[in-house]
Amino acid sequence: MSDYSNLDGDVQRISRxxxxxxxxxxxxQSTGMRFxxxxxxxxxxxxxxxxxxxxxxxxxxxxxxxxxxxxxxxxRDHRQPVIFRNVKDDPVYSTHHTPRMYQLESYVSIPIVRAxxxxxxxxxxxxxxxxxxxxxxxxxxxxxFAQLIAVQLDMQEAQAQIEAALARETETGRLxxxxxAVLGHDLRSPLTAISMSAELLQTKLTxxxxxxxxxxxxxxxxxxxxxxxxxxxxxxxxxxxxIPVRRVMTDQLAYALNxxxxxxxxxxxxxxxxxxxxxxxxxxxxxxxxxxxxxxxxVNAVSHGEPGSPIKIAATVEDNHVILSVTxxxxxxxxxxxxxxxxxxxxxxxxxxxxxxxxxxxxxxxxAKSHDGTLSVSSTEESGTSFVARFPNQMEKIVAP
Numbered sequence: 001m002s003d004y005s006n007l008d009g010d011v012q013r014i015s016r017x018x019x020x021x022x023x024x025x026x027x028x029q030s031t032g033m034r035f036x037x038x039x040x041x042x043x044x045x046x047x048x049x050x051x052x053x054x055x056x057x058x059x060x061x062x063x064x065x066x067x068x069x070x071x072x073x074x075x076r077d078h079r080q081p082v083i084f085r086n087v088k089d090d091p092v093y094s095t096h097h098t099p100r101m102y103q104l105e106s107y108v109s110i111p112i113v114r115a116x117x118x119x120x121x122x123x124x125x126x127x128x129x130x131x132x133x134x135x136x137x138x139x140x141x142x143x144x145f146a147q148l149i150a151v152q153l154d155m156q157e158a159q160a161q162i163e164a165a166l167a168r169e170t171e172t173g174r175l176x177x178x179x180x181a182v183l184g185h186d187l188r189s190p191l192t193a194i195s196m197s198a199e200l201l202q203t204k205l206t207x208x209x210x211x212x213x214x215x216x217x218x219x220x221x222x223x224x225x226x227x228x229x230x231x232x233x234x235x236x237x238x239x240x241x242x243i244p245v246r247r248v249m250t251d252q253l254a255y256a257l258n259x260x261x262x263x264x265x266x267x268x269x270x271x272x273x274x275x276x277x278x279x280x281x282x283x284x285x286x287x288x289x290x291x292x293x294x295x296x297x298x299v300n301a302v303s304h305g306e307p308g309s310p311i312k313i314a315a316t317v318e319d320n321h322v323i324l325s326v327t328x329x330x331x332x333x334x335x336x337x338x339x340x341x342x343x344x345x346x347x348x349x350x351x352x353x354x355x356x357x358x359x360x361x362x363x364x365x366x367x368a369k370s371h372d373g374t375l376s377v378s379s380t381e382e383s384g385t386s387f388v389a390r391f392p393n394q395m396e397k398i399v400a401p
Contacts, residue, residue: 007040007045007047010121011040011047011048011049011062014038014040014049014050014061014149015049015050017152017153019148019217020050021050021052022209022213023145023148023149023213024036024052025052025213026141026145026213027052027145028052028054028125029207029209029210030133030141030142031106031108031125031127031131031133032127032131032132032133033106033108033125033126033131034053034055034127035051035052035054035055035057035125035127036051036052036124036125037049037050037051037059037124038122038123038124038149039072040120041072041075041119042076043076044067045064045067046064046066046070047062047063047064048061048062048063049061049121055128057126069098069101069102071096071098071107071109072121072122072124075111075122076111079111079113080111081108081109081110081111081139082109083109083139084106084107085133085135086130087099087104087106087107088105093107102126104126105127105128105129105130105131106125106126106130106131107124107125107126107127108124108125108142109122109123110122110123110139110142110143110145111146112149112150114150114153114154115150115151115154115190116154120153122146123142123145123146123149141201147190147193148217150190194217198214198215201214201217202215243289243363243367243369243370245285245371246286247284247285247286247371248284248286249283249284250283250285250287251281251282252287253279253285253287253290253322254277254315256287256288256290256291257290257294257324260291260294261273261294261298261313264298264299264302268302270307270308271307271310271311272308272309272311273310274310274311274312275313276313277314278315278317279315279316279317279322280393283322283393284394285391285393286367286370286371289367289370289371290324290371292364292367293324293363293368293375294313294326296360296364297326297361297389298311298313298326300360300387301385304328304330305328305329305385306328306330306331309328309329310329311327311328312326312327312328313325313326321373321390321392321393322373322389322390322392322393323390324388324389325386325388325389326386326387327383327384327385327386328384328385329384329385330384330385332379332380332381333379333385338379341361342361342362342365342375344359344362361387364387364389368389368390368391371392372391373389373390374389374390375387375388376388376390
């Protein structure tokens with residue numbers, strides 16, 4: 001039996017989704033109900049995975065209801081939302097055993113269905129009093145939240161499967177990489193829908209907590225998008241002979257680097273960025289890819305650098321080569337780890353608090369390689385840890401036959 005069929009594991013997986021408390025709060029605010037929950041619903045069990053309870057209903061994460069006493073048991077079969085604002089006015093549920101047993105006057109339950117078609121459970125809200133809300137708008141909002149939860153679960157499973165495959169054997173590497181590429185491609189569409197919906201919510205919501213939730217969803221989708229792009233770049237690099245770049249003479253390199261520094265600084269406000277960019281008007285490179293290289297190096301520096309110490313970014317030209325460096329203070333990198341730094345699925349420090357899939361430095365090194373350049377690292381107590389990318393700032397000379 002798969003670990004993902006384990007109910008205790010399901011509770012833990014939901015608890016690892018950062019946006020869940022805000023989602024449940026938003027469900028309560030959207031419906032006016034005082035109890036919201038995410039439930040895992042199988043053919044045998046109804047288990048609460050997360051709860052926001054203002055009516056002392058009595059459920060905690062891990063708590064169970066008898067499956068046959070719930071409407072969610074029926075939703076598992078027909079996979080359609082169930083909504084009633086006043087049970088007395090509902091032709092179907094006014095005589096249903098669940099509202100009578102639990103003394104419910106209002107109820108909303110939205111199915112959570114994962115990308116592979118598996119029914120996970122429901123996002124639901126209940127109250128012992130009638131509720132007033134726009135049924136159509138609330139349904140759309142809660143369906144968006146249910147989709148976000150499903151995508152997060154899919155991402156967790158994908159990462160767990162990748163790590164398990166790596167731990168078992170390396171001989172299946174090519175098949176694993178093909179699977180990752182397909183998975184990353186298939187996740188793009190629902191993730192794009194979530195990101196666009198979050199942007200729409202941000203423009204329409206006026207309550208602070210509501211906007212905070214929309215922002216959290218947008219940021220989560222951004223992190224997931226970055227993971228997917230890393231996975232796809234990894235697959236392209238391994239399966240296609242390197243990460244593709246489009247090198248042209250461009251005046252956009254400085255702009256791309258500054259934009260990345262500003263973006264990372266805005267999302268990591270506790271970190272101080274010192275930049276010194278002295279670049280020519282024209283550079284022969286893929287400016288977007290070089291921005292990606294810098295972004296990966298900066299995220300690594302933020303994750304592993306000493307809190308409070310500035311991160312130094314420098315870019316210049318020497319001997320007609322562009323040299324881009326990122327330096328941070330903190331614990332030095334052990335010499336035995338140096339050969340592993342630019343390998344996929346590794347961290348830059350043993351026992352570090354790395355995030356994501358461990359692809360950042362690998363992808364940065366591959367981007368440098370695709371520019372006919374190199375990415376190197378040095379790490380000392382005196383000078384700190386410095387990653388240096390170096391690539392020629394000119395087109396290769398074409399030798400006539």
